Amino acid sequence: MSEDENNMDGLGARERLAIFLDKKFSGEIEGNSDFYYFEPFAVKKRPEWVIAQMKRDGVDLYTDEFVDANLTDPHSFQDGYLLSAAPMRTLLAGSRVGKTITALIELAIMVSGEKPISLRFEKGVKTGFKRKITKENIIRFGRFNSNTGDFIDHDFNAIEIDGGKGEWDCGHIVGAGVYPDEKIPKPGETIWIGTTQRALTEQWWRRFEDDQEGMFPREFIDRKRGYNGYMKSENVVFGIRNIRIAMISYESGFRKFEAAGRESYGIHAVVFDEESPDQACVTAAINRCKYFSMVMTPYLGMTYTRQLVFDKKRNRTKNKVWHACLYDSPYFDLETINHRRSLMPPHEIGARVWGLHTELKGKPYFDRMKVTNWIRKFKAPYELVKFRPFEEFDGMRSRPDRDKPGLMDVEILLEKKIKEENQQNVWRMYEDVKEDMAYFVMADSAEGSDVPIEAGDVLAAMIMRPPTGEEKFPQIVATLRSTLKTVNFAWVVGYATRYYNNALLCAEGPTRRRRRR
Numbered sequence: 001m002s003e004d005e006n007n008m009d010g011l012g013a014r015e016r017l018a019i020f021l022d023k024k025f026s027g028e029i030e031g032n033s034d035f036y037y038f039e040p041f042a043v044k045k046r047p048e049w050v051i052a053q054m055k056r057d058g059v060d061l062y063t064d065e066f067v068d069a070n071l072t073d074p075h076s077f078q079d080g081y082l083l084s085a086a087p088m089r090t091l092l093a094g095s096r097v098g099k100t101i102t103a104l105i106e107l108a109i110m111v112s113g114e115k116p117i118s119l120r121f122e123k124g125v126k127t128g129f130k131r132k133i134t135k136e137n138i139i140r141f142g143r144f145n146s147n148t149g150d151f152i153d154h155d156f157n158a159i160e161i162d163g164g165k166g167e168w169d170c171g172h173i174v175g176a177g178v179y180p181d182e183k184i185p186k187p188g189e190t191i192w193i194g195t196t197q198r199a200l201t202e203q204w205w206r207r208f209e210d211d212q213e214g215m216f217p218r219e220f221i222d223r224k225r226g227y228n229g230y231m232k233s234e235n236v237v238f239g240i241r242n243i244r245i246a247m248i249s250y251e252s253g254f255r256k257f258e259a260a261g262r263e264s265y266g267i268h269a270v271v272f273d274e275e276s277p278d279q280a281c282v283t284a285a286i287n288r289c290k291y292f293s294m295v296m297t298p299y300l301g302m303t304y305t306r307q308l309v310f311d312k313k314r315n316r317t318k319n320k321v322w323h324a325c326l327y328d329s330p331y332f333d334l335e336t337i338n339h340r341r342s343l344m345p346p347h348e349i350g351a352r353v354w355g356l357h358t359e360l361k362g363k364p365y366f367d368r369m370k371v372t373n374w375i376r377k378f379k380a381p382y383e384l385v386k387f388r389p390f391e392e393f394d395g396m397r398s399r400p401d402r403d404k405p406g407l408m409d410v411e412i413l414l415e416k417k418i419k420e421e422n423q424q425n426v427w428r429m430y431e432d433v434k435e436d437m438a439y440f441v442m443a444d445s446a447e448g449s450d451v452p453i454e455a456g457d458v459l460a461a462m463i464m465r466p467p468t469g470e471e472k473f474p475q476i477v478a479t480l481r482s483t484l485k486t487v488n489f490a491w492v493v494g495y496a497t498r499y500y501n502n503a504l505l506c507a508e509g510p511t512r513r514r515r516r517r
Helices: 003-007 013-026 048-056 064-068 078-083 099-112 135-140 197-209 279-286 304-310 334-342 346-352 368-377 486-499
Strands: 088-093 126-130 172-174 190-195 236-238 244-249 267-273 291-296 319-324 383-389 412-415 427-429 440-444 459-465 475-482 504-507
Touching: 078 088, 078 099, 078 319, 088 099, 088 304, 099 190, 099 267, 099 291, 190 197, 190 279, 197 244, 197 267, 267 279, 279 291, 279 304, 291 304, 304 319, 383 486, 412 486, 440 486, 459 486, 475 486, 486 504
Parallel strands: 088 291, 088 319, 190 244, 190 267, 267 291, 440 504
Antiparallel strands: 126 172, 236 244, 383 412, 383 427, 427 475, 440 459, 459 475
16 A cells, blocks of 8 residues: 555545545546546447448438437437436447446446546536547547647557657547536435346456456445445445445346335436346336436347337437447447457347347348348338218218218218327328229227227227239228227218228127027
């Protein structure tokens, strides 16, 4: 132990940390921890050659779900995740793009209340603190003349030749935005890490005990608690400010995330490192914390997480997602990326390179990349419409003893440009009526309700026509899902039946047994 460390031995963790930071930022010492030098990256505008590669791989990063989530490049990634205070956040990316390191940085911030230099300043502010000279920083930022600040190149081999030596450096840290203080827990609260048992043992414990990168500084662990700051039997790390970090494996089951007892009132944040095979783990964790997040590569394929992340019905301000592919990472040169992808089976490229939900299991005998891409993109074109009579009517058929005509003698109008489905009288029209075409309507009624949420079942109707030309099967031309009461539903179907050339009605009715006399 150094003399300075001996002098600080009687001080609390916060005081020792303050002294350390003062010396670090004044230049008196060169700190070993990379935590303070961390700079989050955003996804830049992708060059045309990346778009071309994406098309060759049969994937699409510009689908409706990506557009709806504001994931068209350029967009934020690590920076957006860290600066967001949304209660549900997802960092979705390819392999080794920078997901787990982002979660670790935030964990260190929450434990200590301290922030990296870049997250202390507004976006774009030149801080005056020099970056470390590393291969990664040369690839990302480049080399600069130490005297003039002029850009030189991205030659990372130069670090092995002279290592800077006062002639060049990697420039200065730039502000990425101020990390929200509201996300820093109060002293005494708990943070959970959910992950696989293997990742817990081989990755997370190593980061806390022997982190060569220094992304979780030693100063942030309270050595006076547990056994030198740890309780391995419970997978617990004791942080400063009386913060408790508990690591839970998915294999232990969802009940571990139910947080029985006193602890359930003090869980500030939960981060899932990679996807839990059991959705129940996610549900249990979300209901026990203030901030929940997932950092994941979708290795497991088309699972529940896709709907969870991209569901349009969810509030986008509270359910945020950020995405990056391997080509978006500023730390990899093209040669390294090409080497890695050359070792991957074709059906794994969608997840590992592009960070997309694709089917990964087994050795495919067909082109699974294309199939999963078709599944993602398949959307039969339709427009929302309503059918309504041109004039008032009385009954189905006209009768001489009534003043108004029957529905069979009334023209039906088609109302277009409907903005949204109401699960009552709005149809999905896939094909407009064709002259001299025979149609048939299949209708399945239920009880329904005046209040949609009280409907015990959904009433459904489907209008179809016979196949024509090279078509092999009957074609669907319009569909309806409704919660109207049965009588009202019958009239709505009647309007559509009349519109489609007085289609043949094939309605499901009750089955009755004749009573024997």
